[in-house]
Amino acid sequence: MLKTGLMMDMPLLLSGIIEHAAAQYGDAEIVSRETHGPLFRYTTRECAVRAKKLANALAGLGLTPGSAVASIAWNNHRHLEAYYAVSGSGMVMHTCNPRLHPQQLIYIINHAEDEAVIFDASFAPIIKGIAAHCPKVRHWVCLADAANTPAIEGVAKILNYEDLIAPASEVFDWPSFDERTAAALCYTSGTTGNPKGALYSHRAIVLNAITICIPGALGLSPQEAILPVVPMFHINAWCLPYATLIAGAKLVLPGPKLDGPSLYELMEAEKVTVSAGVPTIWQGLIAHLDQHGLKFSTMRRTATGGSAMPLALIAKFNDQYKVDVRHGWGMTETTAVATMGVITAQQQAEWTPEQRHALIAKQGKSVFGIEIKVVDDTGATLPRDGTSQGELMVRGQWILERYFKGDASPLVDGWFPTGDIAVIAPDGVMQIRDRTKDVIKTGGEWISSIDLENAAVGHPGVQMAAVIGVKHPKWDERPLLFIVRKPGQEVSKDEILSFLAERVAKWWVPDDVVFLDALPVGGTGKVQKGDLRKQYGGVFETPN
Ligand code: ADP
Numbered sequence: 001m002l003k004t005g006l007m008m009d010m011p012l013l014l015s016g017i018i019e020h021a022a023a024q025y026g027d028a029e030i031v032s033r034e035t036h037g038p039l040f041r042y043t044t045r046e047c048a049v050r051a052k053k054l055a056n057a058l059a060g061l062g063l064t065p066g067s068a069v070a071s072i073a074w075n076n077h078r079h080l081e082a083y084y085a086v087s088g089s090g091m092v093m094h095t096c097n098p099r100l101h102p103q104q105l106i107y108i109i110n111h112a113e114d115e116a117v118i119f120d121a122s123f124a125p126i127i128k129g130i131a132a133h134c135p136k137v138r139h140w141v142c143l144a145d146a147a148n149t150p151a152i153e154g155v156a157k158i159l160n161y162e163d164l165i166a167p168a169s170e171v172f173d174w175p176s177f178d179e180r181t182a183a184a185l186c187y188t189s190g191t192t193g194n195p196k197g198a199l200y201s202h203r204a205i206v207l208n209a210i211t212i213c214i215p216g217a218l219g220l221s222p223q224e225a226i227l228p229v230v231p232m233f234h235i236n237a238w239c240l241p242y243a244t245l246i247a248g249a250k251l252v253l254p255g256p257k258l259d260g261p262s263l264y265e266l267m268e269a270e271k272v273t274v275s276a277g278v279p280t281i282w283q284g285l286i287a288h289l290d291q292h293g294l295k296f297s298t299m300r301r302t303a304t305g306g307s308a309m310p311l312a313l314i315a316k317f318n319d320q321y322k323v324d325v326r327h328g329w330g331m332t333e334t335t336a337v338a339t340m341g342v343i344t345a346q347q348q349a350e351w352t353p354e355q356r357h358a359l360i361a362k363q364g365k366s367v368f369g370i371e372i373k374v375v376d377d378t379g380a381t382l383p384r385d386g387t388s389q390g391e392l393m394v395r396g397q398w399i400l401e402r403y404f405k406g407d408a409s410p411l412v413d414g415w416f417p418t419g420d421i422a423v424i425a426p427d428g429v430m431q432i433r434d435r436t437k438d439v440i441k442t443g444g445e446w447i448s449s450i451d452l453e454n455a456a457v458g459h460p461g462v463q464m465a466a467v468i469g470v471k472h473p474k475w476d477e478r479p480l481l482f483i484v485r486k487p488g489q490e491v492s493k494d495e496i497l498s499f500l501a502e503r504v505a506k507w508w509v510p511d512d513v514v515f516l517d518a519l520p521v522g523g524t525g526k527v528q529k530g531d532l533r534k535q536y537g538g539v540f541e542t543p544n
Contacts, residue, residue: 012206014183015088015174017245022048025222025248031270032077033255035120036148040077044245047081052172053165054085060168061139063115065090065175068185070114070137072096072105072123075232075253078143078161080241082118083232087183087202088174094185095233098123099523100195106133108187108195111405118143118161122256124150131155179203185404186235188332189522197404198332200236204398208335209242211367216342218274218303218326220247225270225298227252229263229277230306234524238276238303238336249274260288267299276303278525279313283464286316291487299323305330305337307526308432308450310457311361319353329363329432333416335398339372339430340364361454362431363422370396372430374422379412386425389433389446392418421446438529440469440477447479447508449529455503456481461491466519466527467510470537480536481510484519 021028026045034040063069069086071093073079086093094112096105105126109117116139119127127140131154141159142149149160183202187195213220220226226249228240236242244251252270254263263285267275282304288294302317305328317323328340341364343356351359366372374382374390382388393415400416402409410416421434433439433448440447449467456465464484469477481500485491493513501509520531 011176011179012203013088013174013176013179014084014202014205014242017206017209017242018048018051018084018088019174021245021248025245028222028245028248029225029250030077030080030253031251032075032080032253033257033266034148035074035076035122035144035255042077044251047077048084049170050165051081051084051088052170053168054081054161055089055172055174056168057164058085058089058091058116061116063089063091065177066092067116068092068094068112068114070094070096070109070112070117071233072098072117072119072126073143073232074120074122074256075228075237076120076143076255077253079118079120079232080251080253082143083184083236083241090175090177090181092182092185092199095236096187097189097231097233097523098126100189102126102129104195106130108197109134109137111194112185112197115139116141120144120256121148121150124152128152128154179206184236186233186332189524196406198335198400199404200335200398204335205236205239205242207369208337208398209239209246211369212239212243212337213247214367217328217337217340217367218243218276219301220244220249220274222248224273225250225252227254227263227267227270227272227275229254229258229275229281231524234306235330235332235336238305238330240276258284260284260286264288264294268297271298273298274301274303275299278306279304279309280307280464280521280525280527282309282313282317286313286321287463287486289321296321296323301326303328305363306524308363308454309361310454311357312454312458314360315353315357318357325360327360327362327364329420329430331418331420333400333418334370334394334396337367338370338394338396338399339366341429359429362425362429364430365428366394366396366430369398370394372422372424373415374424382424384424384426384428386423389421389423391436392420392422392430392432394418421448438468440467440479442469442472442475442477442479442507444476445507449479452479452481452500452504452508452510455500456483456496458503459491459496459499461486461489462496463487464519464527466529466532468529468532468536470511470533472511479508479510481513482519482532482536483513483515484517485515 028044118141145162228237301324303326452467453465463486466482470480472478520528
């Protein structure tokens with residue numbers, strides 16, 4: 001018997017996705033909110049043509065395979081075209097989070113050796129501040145037409161995207177190369193130390209994107225209209241710009257308007273069926289629906305992750321708004337989705353809605369291609385018993401092996417240490433209890449800030465909650481709770497604390513509650529606990 005299979009060996013490349021989509025689902029619509037306001041609409045076929053024009057235009061600027069191109073941009077159609085043109089040409093699409101500190105943006109653009117930066121007009125002030133400090137960048141391209149491209153002080157030449165691609169040929173043969181070639185680069189947010197780069201291969205992205213489409217993940221098909229709220233500058237919008245085109249679905253890109261009313265209006269107008277975003281986005285959207293007594297006409301599923309989706313919000317989506325929640329876990333280093341919550345046929349038939357919501361509040365099972373385990377301080381694997389908690393380790397076909405330009409591999413025995421504290425149940429369902437840096441250590445025991453936040457958000461008057469550990473001379477750390485009330489609600493500290501006392505262990509009840517108008521939220525929609533710690537870290541200086 002022959003030992004080698006006799007199948008074609010064709011590389012998994014991102015250009016294959018846009019070619020497939022244009023050829024098979026060319027009429028599928030792409031709708032995009034322009035940065036200056038109006039909606040733009042075209043087909044996947046037209047998108048593919050413009051991606052080829054851009055590929056030619058970039059080559060005309062002297063960029064070659066291996067060149068890195070940065071983007072500082074919203075989710076819109078030009079950014080999408082760049083995703084395919086840059087990676088498809090064998091260049092690296094480096095998506096930058098515009099909410100990074102300018103010094104960090106300068107750092108990552110120089111570290112990545114970006115030769116061109118494409119940006120949305122709303123980020124012109126950022127470009128003004130960083131341009132002089134990015135010596136390798138030869139081209140600054142505004143994702144707009146001439147009329148909507150601003151002049152930027154200190155940048156001699158700003159190209160506008162439309163004029164750049166207008167004369168370029170529509171004919172471009174996507175090059176073929178090794179599927180392990182770098183396609184995209186995304187830096188971690190760098191809350192500690194300098195940001196670190198995850199350099200994704202074509203292979204990793206394609207495999208992840210296919211996985212997202214399966215019914216047990218997001219269930220994407222030509223019947224869906226997908227609105228990724230998760231930004232294209234954050235882990236490739238969880239690979240949805242690729243998965244949607246693989247699936248032949250309609251893609252709706254929200255541009256800069258991510259508030260509840262704008263999202264609702266867009267979802268209704270474009271008959272969106274599936275969306276994806278971090279929990280804070282859903283808080284804003286649901287608050288809008290609640291306030292105005294609205295309903296979704298077409299929305300069926302929402303993917304969420306990035307931080308824990310509160311149980312109360314899952315229940316609300318499910319019971320009140322009839323939207324299925326797909327709660328996943330992943331990080332910059334895992335390309336996108338690594339685990340996802342699923343309900344089996346038996347759970348659907350036999351469990352109460354409450355039981356199902358509680359399951360979805362956990363982070364789910366590893367998807368095919370990914371393995372997970374939890375380990376103790378010595379690195380020993382802990383049992384999958386639902387209670388033994390330790391650091392979550394992950395490995396698989398789209399997990400980072402080494403950081404871009406990093407010296408030592410972060411892997412431990414071939415597994416990537418996530419810095420998350422988790423438990424895994426016997427059936428494989430994983431639950432994140434905390435991040436190593438957020439867990440509250442009190443009197444030698446651990447309190448899960450995620451569990452406490454979940455409990456607090458269960459109070460009907462609470463819109464958002466965050467818990468940090470505050471230094472305490474007797475107990476080492478004690479929890480401090482921050483609450484944002486729902487509009488018009490007058491919840492008091494005592495009410496909150498007695499509500500929690502009925503739901504969590506006595507020693508978990510926070511020592512104090514601080515009411516805020518809003519929580520500090522970072523560029524990827526996560527609560528910035530570091531900011532809260534900086535401001536409130538010294539509250540419990542006297543033992544109580
Ligand atoms: P950062 O938050 O530092 O910018 P990432 O965006 O890569 O980095 O976020 C990855 C982290 O987000 C994970 O390590 C984990 O702590 C958290 N996270 C992601 N998804 C979930 C989830 N569903 N529930 C709880 N935490 C999550």
